[in-house]
Amino acid sequence: MELLLLIEMAAPFVADLQLRWPLARLTPQHADAVRIVITNGSTGLSAQQMDALPALQLVCCYGAGYENIDLQAAQQRGITVTHAPGVNNATVADHAMALMLSSARALPLLDRAVKAGQWLGHRTARPAVHGKRLGIVGMGNIGALIARRAAGFDMEVAYHARHPRPDIAYRYVGDVLELARDSDYLMLACPGGPATRHLVNKEVLDALGPQGFLVNIARGSVVDTTALIEALQQKRIAGAALDVIENEPAIPPEAAQLDTLILTPHISGRSPEAQQAQHDALLYNIRACLEGQPLRHVLTLS
Template identity: 40%
Template sequence: MTQRPAVLIMQRHLAPLSAFLESAYDVYRLWEGPPVEAAQDVRAVVVAGEYPLDTAVLEALPNLELIACFTAGYDGIDLDWCKAKGLPVSHAPGVNHEDVADHAIGLIVASRRQIVTGDAAVRSGGWTVETRTITPSLAGQKVGVVGLGAIGEAVARRADALRMTPAWWGPRDKAAAWPRAASLLDLAKASDILVVACRADESNRGLISRAVIEALGPHGLLVNVARGQLVDEDALIAALRDGRLGAAALDVFMEEPTDPARWAETPNVILTPHTGGATTAGVQGMLGLLIQNLAAHFAGRPLVTPVA
């Protein structure tokens, strides 16, 4: 065992974290090869919670003590497996939900006011004195929020400020400033815009089904800033292509990065590369919590933000 604790970073896109961790830890990176010789040393793994966690790699780390999730979401982590192994899990809640809500509203405005297609028209010479795009006002639009957690509440507050009318649905009732629909299907039927903002796990894969998409209808807009697995992506693409759904604006996908060819013939869709929470402040907040949780664990103190 080394004198300093050793940590293993699991996903390549988390490579920049190395520079912030190497002053206190021996840092290994899985994409450089499994740390066979150092397997005895690794006491914590650093992960992005949206990716399935390879438990076979973890099984080869006999002194593993902590799963340190860099993100707020941890749907890729098998919590039952971790509990059975006695492995605590930390994450980074409450640092970027406002940013994700900003992004959701940006997607709504961009889609409803046709900002992307307007930009393309100006650049291509399609804007003439004879043509002018007429778009719906946001005022009075009924916004259904799926999941009234931190992100969902932030979206609803912003919708209020923009003169839209929020409502919501979640599997568990709670005190809220906005009405809760009797069911997800009822929420979709009553909404002009449906924003997916709920936590993902295996119990709600494909929650936004063909039936929900069709209930939203040919003038409806589906916005997803949560997780790609929550939406039946094949049903979504089919509905957009044949006009059963009006539009979609997506920041997350079933597989990431998504295959651009998948969307090539799909109309009325705006796509962003999972950047809803990727702000300077948000990333700094996640980094701060990661460092605090690692330090607390190795000092024998309670985790700062454990997964409940």
């Protein structure tokens, strides 16, 4: 049996896989023997790749996302696809709030300035977060956790999703453009994929306006990066904080020149607790597959 790892994974977790399954190989030296693939939503797995692995039985998403896995092709080939929903929701929500606060209060810029001896020159007023309007695009489990945290800052929360949620007390807005227009902070917590590609474009950014901030902990593809950089350069929005960006890890050269843009390296879901839970979910499904037992969190075509 060969286990094919397509993504970066912390060394202790790789070592744990090798310890549990000594015969597992983490390189596709013998494609005909690969039974299990470990990937994630960003890396995905295409129909062509599946065809190159004739013995493939299971595709494990290391995390909740699965937008770039061809579920239809997997189903047609009798390949099971699993993921790990919910294991890092709270950590992502924490990071989203940290990005919003850091952008509003310009913390990275002020840190650099003070360390460079520019204390007095940067004691200007910065926007508050408490009492402001937060628009959340995507009201799944992560969006709901962000909203709960925002309530602690006395923020006025509204949201946009494919459908309103009757179990959610926050105001539903049926159009992203309208939500941006009514928000001081626009938070992206929606799925990636073709349906949300460049959902945030020039028009949405203009609706957010020169006092507005954008935060993205969803997928880089949700934001038109060229339009965002132009909006920041022209001060048509006040700032942006992104944990994800199109074509990551590469970033546009202009991004490095913008003090109003904060970037983190797609780590919103990474905490020791979240990573261990994610790894435990992976181990469970690998073991269940090899032992012919029921799998958890199996993905099917909706």
